Amino acid sequence: MRIDRFPGHIFCATIARTMHTPLGMIAMRKWLALALGAWMMAGLVGGAQAQFSKSTLSTQVTQDFPDNTSNLITPAILRGWLNNAINSWQQSPTINAQAGTSYTIGATDYGQVVQFNNSSSVSVTLPQTISGSNTFYPFNFYTQNKGAGLVTLFPQGSSLINGAASYVVASGATVFVVSDGTNYQAWNTSLTPSVLSSVASTQTSAPTITGNNCGQTIPLAGGTFYNISIGPASGFPAGCTIRFINADPMPTGANATGAKLITVSGINGCTSGEPSTYVWPQQSIEIISNSTQAAWQITKCPGLWEMPQGVFTLNADPAQPIGNDNWGVTDGLATGSRAFHSMNSALNIGMETMRENYQFQTSFVVKCAAGCTDATQMHIPGHGGTPVGAQGGVGTVIDCNGGSMTGGVQLFFGAVVGFQGCTFATQPLSATQNAVVVFGTGGAANTINGTSSFVQLSHGARLRCTCTVNVTGSFVELFQLSAGASIDSIAINQTGNVSYSDAAFRVQSGGFATVSGWTTNGFTATGTKFHLTECGTMEGTANIQGSIAGDSSCTQAN
Numbered sequence: 001m002r003i004d005r006f007p008g009h010i011f012c013a014t015i016a017r018t019m020h021t022p023l024g025m026i027a028m029r030k031w032l033a034l035a036l037g038a039w040m041m042a043g044l045v046g047g048a049q050a051q052f053s054k055s056t057l058s059t060q061v062t063q064d065f066p067d068n069t070s071n072l073i074t075p076a077i078l079r080g081w082l083n084n085a086i087n088s089w090q091q092s093p094t095i096n097a098q099a100g101t102s103y104t105i106g107a108t109d110y111g112q113v114v115q116f117n118n119s120s121s122v123s124v125t126l127p128q129t130i131s132g133s134n135t136f137y138p139f140n141f142y143t144q145n146k147g148a149g150l151v152t153l154f155p156q157g158s159s160l161i162n163g164a165a166s167y168v169v170a171s172g173a174t175v176f177v178v179s180d181g182t183n184y185q186a187w188n189t190s191l192t193p194s195v196l197s198s199v200a201s202t203q204t205s206a207p208t209i210t211g212n213n214c215g216q217t218i219p220l221a222g223g224t225f226y227n228i229s230i231g232p233a234s235g236f237p238a239g240c241t242i243r244f245i246n247a248d249p250m251p252t253g254a255n256a257t258g259a260k261l262i263t264v265s266g267i268n269g270c271t272s273g274e275p276s277t278y279v280w281p282q283q284s285i286e287i288i289s290n291s292t293q294a295a296w297q298i299t300k301c302p303g304l305w306e307m308p309q310g311v312f313t314l315n316a317d318p319a320q321p322i323g324n325d326n327w328g329v330t331d332g333l334a335t336g337s338r339a340f341h342s343m344n345s346a347l348n349i350g351m352e353t354m355r356e357n358y359q360f361q362t363s364f365v366v367k368c369a370a371g372c373t374d375a376t377q378m379h380i381p382g383h384g385g386t387p388v389g390a391q392g393g394v395g396t397v398i399d400c401n402g403g404s405m406t407g408g409v410q411l412f413f414g415a416v417v418g419f420q421g422c423t424f425a426t427q428p429l430s431a432t433q434n435a436v437v438v439f440g441t442g443g444a445a446n447t448i449n450g451t452s453s454f455v456q457l458s459h460g461a462r463l464r465c466t467c468t469v470n471v472t473g474s475f476v477e478l479f480q481l482s483a484g485a486s487i488d489s490i491a492i493n494q495t496g497n498v499s500y501s502d503a504a505f506r507v508q509s510g511g512f513a514t515v516s517g518w519t520t521n522g523f524t525a526t527g528t529k530f531h532l533t534e535c536g537t538m539e540g541t542a543n544i545q546g547s548i549a550g551d552s553s554c555t556q557a558n
Contacts, residue, residue: 060084098122101149109141116169118147128157131181139179142189145169150211152235159183162238162292170211170237188238196243196286214240219247220279223256225331225338227276232265233289233296241299245284250308251333257281258338259331270301271352276328278353280305305353309360313399314346315339317369318376325376335369342376343368343398343405356395365397372403377427380411380435397441398422411435411461423447425473428454431461431485439490440467447495453477453502457485457511465490466516472496472523478504481511481536491517492545500527504544507536515540 064081065073096114104125105114116122124143129136145151151169153161161167161177161184169175169188176187197215204222209230214237220228228244248257260279262269264287269277279285283302290297314332317339324330325345330338332346340346346366356362368374378398400422408427411417416436420443428450431437437457439446447470448454454475457463460483468491471478477500479487492515498504504527507513515538530541530550541550 105141107136107139110139111141113142113144113174115144116147116151118149120147120149122147122149122151124151124153126153126155126159126161126177126184128155128159129179129181129184137179137181140177142174142176143169144174145171147171148212150235153177153184153186155184162186164234164292164294166234168211168235168237170214170240173237186238196241202247209242211236211240213242215242217243217245219245220260221247223248223258225258225260225333227261227263227328229263230265230287230296233294236289238289238291240289241286242288243284243286243300244279246279246281248281250281251312252308252310258333261328262287263328264296264298267296267298270298274327274352277302278305278328278331278349280331280353304355307354307356307362307364309357309362311363311365313365313367314350315367315369316341316343316346316372316374318342318372318374319369339369342378342407343374343400344376344378344407347378347380347396347398350396362395363397364395365399367399368401368403370401370403372401373406374400374403375406377407378405378409380409380415380417381413397443399443402444411437419446420444421446423449424454425449426451428452428456430456430458431463432458434460434462436461437463439463439465439469445470445493447471448478449473449496450475453480453506455479457481457487459483459485461485463487463490467491468493468517470495471498474499474501475504476500477502477506479506479513481505481507481513482509484510486511487513489514489516491515491519492543493519494521494523494525494545497524498526498545499524500546503528503531503550504546505530505538505550506533507531507538508533509536510534511536513538515543518543518545520545 060081064077094112096109096112098114098116099118101118101120102123103114103116105127127136129139131137143151143153148171150171153167153169154165155161159182167186174189176189178185196217200213200216200218202219202221206226206228207218209228244260244262246260249255251257259281261276262279262285263276268275270285271277277285279302283305284300285298285302286300287296288299315335315338316332317335318341320337320339320341322341324339324341330340332338332340332349340349343366350364350366356364395416397418397420399420402421404423404425406426409424409429411431412433412435414434416438418438418441420441424446429437445468449472451474455463455478457480462485465487466489470493472495475498478498481487505513507530525545526547528548528550529544529546530538532538532550532552535554544550
């Protein structure tokens with residue numbers, strides 16, 4: 001039955017004929033019930049006013065059209081009921097095409113498809129919905145974005161949409177919006193934003209990310225470091241998924257490459273406690289906005305980046321701003337402005353975000369600018385799964401490049417770190433808890449130049465050398481070993497006068513050291529040669545230079 005196609009005179013004649021007999025009343029009620037279904041399917045409506053539910057209208061049929069044996073059915077009653085029925089169903093769905101950059105949803109849009117087509121952003125005003133006042137309740141409509149710009153719905157008054165102050169409709173998406181009498185609820189009927197279905201053009205600098213990037217894989221290149229910042233999820237469609245790939249090549253030799261930093265509004269990055277995520281060459285990351293557009297989630301982290309086999313270098317330069325040591329400011333894959341301020345920060349970034357190749361030997365080198373003076377203490381705790389460790393020879397190397405470390409060095413918990421071309425001055429180099437300091441890495445010799453106990457080893461720590469170490473200056477002790485610490489076959493080369501207020505070597509509590517040689521080069525050595533206490537032992541004590549003979553004792557202190 002198609003009521004929407006009945007000519008008016010047939011419609012009226014049908015009503016007139018069926019209202020004269022009791023059987024006619026019954027037939028009339030049946031006819032009206034059919035009409036209700038037909039109106040629903042045909043989509044007849046009025047504006048968003050005085051709507052009644054289907055059950056209410058069915059009750060009104062019995063109430064307003066009784067059998068002819070009682071009461072009186074007037075044309076006014078019939079017209080009233082018919083108007084109620086017409087106003088309670090959506091009008092025939094048509095398209096309201098809009099081409100501008102702003103629009104206000106009206107009562108006549110009830111049940112329609114409001115279509116937007118603009119290359120710029122479009123702002124859509126949703127009037128406040130108020131239950132019981134016939135003000136946009138009941139009310140619903142579809143909105144479709146056929147343009148390249150984003151369409152954003154803004155409810156007015158106290159009304160929200162999906163619990164938020166706005167809702168974004170991405171390009172190509174269709175959204176169904178329904179009023180609940182207080183707020184609006186929206187359902188995205190297009191699944192494309194949450195499906196990675198296309199690859200964007202390769203970006204060589206930081207792109208601006210919008211809802212139009214939903215569903216895209218975005219390659220990032222350019223051979224340099226930059227930050228991609230993604231705005232709040234409320235500015236993107238629900239379920240918006242974006243993947244970023246660092247398309248730069250792996251760092252080999254002097255090729256141009258760079259990490260990319262992904263900063264997502266409202267959430268931390270993949271590294272615990274940090275606000276953003278380093279994405280190193282050939283890595284990727286994926287994000288998605290949740291169903292209410294309230295927050296982003298990272299669905300795929302890059303994981304630890306496997307360094308290229310062979311020698312891999314991160315650069316440091318104390319001449320650069322101290323801010324370069326902050327997370328996310330630079331990547332250290334080039335010298336100059338891309339270098340970290342301190343070698344400690346370069347090392348920390350490597351520890352947090354990288355791992356060494358398991359099968360093929362990798363040497364991770366933190367290299368300072370030539371002749372640098374790095375005053376930042378180097379603290380190497382060895383917590384967790386960091387790349388600090390031996391790999392054939394030594395996995396991690398600090399290359400001072402002829403410069404100085406004046407802030408001191410601390411190694412803990414089994415860390416294995418090599419040093420080359422470094423002058424240790426002012427603050428000591430200390431290692432404990434089975435950490436290993438390696439001086440014989442094949443690079444330039446190291447120099448000890450300071451004023452305190454300059455190399456301090458304890459609790460199983462070890463200085464692995466089989467090499468020559470340059471020394472000059474005044475010390476309390478040149479080397480101090482305790483609690484099972486050891487030094488392997490060190491040779492001393494004086495580059496100036498040396499003196500010790502305590503001794504050149506203090507070895508105690510089961511410590512052990514070997515001195516394979518000592519070259520004075522005509523400089524003086526003043527002070528006690530060694531103190532061996534609590535059963536500390538040494539080999540090559542005859543090689544040690546000083547003005548006072550050494551002594552030994554195996555008394556166990558309590």
